[in-house]
Amino acid sequence: MTIADLATPALLVDREALEHNLAAMSRALPGARLRPHVKAHKCTALARLQVARGHRGLTCATPREVAGLAAAGLRDDLLLANEVIDPARLAALARLDARVTLAVDSEETIGAAARAGLREVLIDVNVGLPRCGCAPEEAGRLADLARSRGLEVRGVMGYEGHAVGLDDREMRATKTEQAMQLLRSAHDLVGGEVVSAGGTGTFDLNTVANEIQAGSYALMDTAYGRLGLPFRRALRVLATVISRAPRYAVADCGLKALGMDHGNPSIDGAKLWFCSDEHVTFTPQDAPLPLVGERISVWPAHVDPTVAYHERMHLVDGEDVVETWPIDLRGW
């Protein structure tokens, strides 16, 4: 099968770029130094490649990601790096044939985890991003509470999400260091072996965390592409030109095939006018307008919400479709 046989819009993963990215990250952060975040690809086949490179612990954002990985046999060490308060979902997590560790940041989430029969937790610490996580000075008290409820506290996590996307590397480094001072202070109070943090933008700047939760590095997107990281863009949406006018062409890839929170996608060598539900309107800058039926590549601005719209991704080598992977960890 070749790319020409695919119906569009179709999510394509360039094998060479993917393998470059996986290899480059594994060299920088071998084995347990990396805990790949599956939320960026939501695909057990891709997670399996990450595990095969020695990263046996994985990071998840949703209960379904954890359950899907466990069902696929990737059960050694699954971190749900997110708070869950739903008793039914927590009970289902506790029943999985997998080692599951849950983030907790409050008396309520600790109580819910203990009641549901979860065994292991990390104390989630706010290191500067206004999202989940307790205040660093509260971490010790929460760890004590968790232990008093019979939970094993493996350590701390704290995501420097306010730093990972900063364009300026110096600024990224400074913000990361400040964030990790907070995480270290919390870890001093909590104890445990795990200090989990980081992302693709700080994978080589965060030297405090002993495991980095990077996800986007595998497939990349145009937002991370601006940062000069040693990872190549591997993910694009294949689209077909379905209409053309004197000054623009229109292809069949729109808002429902692209995460749009980081803005419009990119088309190499073209000015992009706008996306609508099922269309992108664009004009090539230094080339003639494509013909109806021609294929183009659309590069997403944000990988995670792009992947979440698609049922499958196709691994391609040049024009050949090598494998097709279900995006089987979608939903909640």
Next chain:
Amino acid sequence: MTIADLATPALLVDREALEHNLAAMSRALPGARLRPHVKAHKCTALARLQVARGHRGLTCATPREVAGLAAAGLRDDLLLANEVIDPARLAALARLDARVTLAVDSEETIGAAARAGLREVLIDVNVGLPRCGCAPEEAGRLADLARSRGLEVRGVMGYEGHAVGLDDREMRATKTEQAMQLLRSAHDLVGGEVVSAGGTGTFDLNTVANEIQAGSYALMDTAYGRLGLPFRRALRVLATVISRAPRYAVADCGLKALGMDHGNPSIDGAKLWFCSDEHVTFTPQDAPLPLVGERISVWPAHVDPTVAYHERMHLVDGEDVVETWPIDLRGW
């Protein structure tokens, strides 16, 4: 079952608001004057309610929407208001046990439709939105070409997408009128009974089209909510507060549960800080911070790409979950 039993994030449809919207639109545009666009809800159960109110013709944006409606028995008159050039998909459309009409706007799309065995088409006309559609003066030539290829040309369509969302009603009316002059000129060249156009924002302004392709009116969103239309917001994402800090709370509804191209969603009475993949951070303005475990409602800015992330929507009446509908027309 009540809302409290639902896992979150969950898509809720308020029955009373939905029925109000369906009734109000049916009064304004009875029977064949409305050809509801299913791309806004991607749900055959909801399409069935629209057909039950007398709108037997439906509008689709993708081959899968057409095939799904046909499979559900909603086969009287399905318009794929979009260009398709893929031979396999066109052949599959031609094989459906349904009346299928396809938009065409070029020699290529007409040729592909004829070769695949499609029987009926509309000439898609550019009325001002830089997307699909031929120039109005080309419409007659394309209609002749289509007829020479054995296709039945039912008439014209032309979407005034540059007008439907304008805040100012006068401006919307003016732009719609200009657009419909173009469509009328094309129709004069093409002939046929159908003049299909319009959307929720111009449903009562577009008096040239004899069928209006409105979709958003059924569920609505905050973008259309600003226009003062007689439709109520019926769609929200139910979320659970999973974390709180002194100045904000965090709920489990993020970028992967919301179409973000029109910007952030809204939470009544709250300042919304930002959305990330699985979170929304917010602060109530005149109320105490919610507790962990409390439920909140998040109102999407754009209905279409929000619905496309979800597997199901729940019809609710107060706290009761009345029905659960699969969002079965997702994908392509």
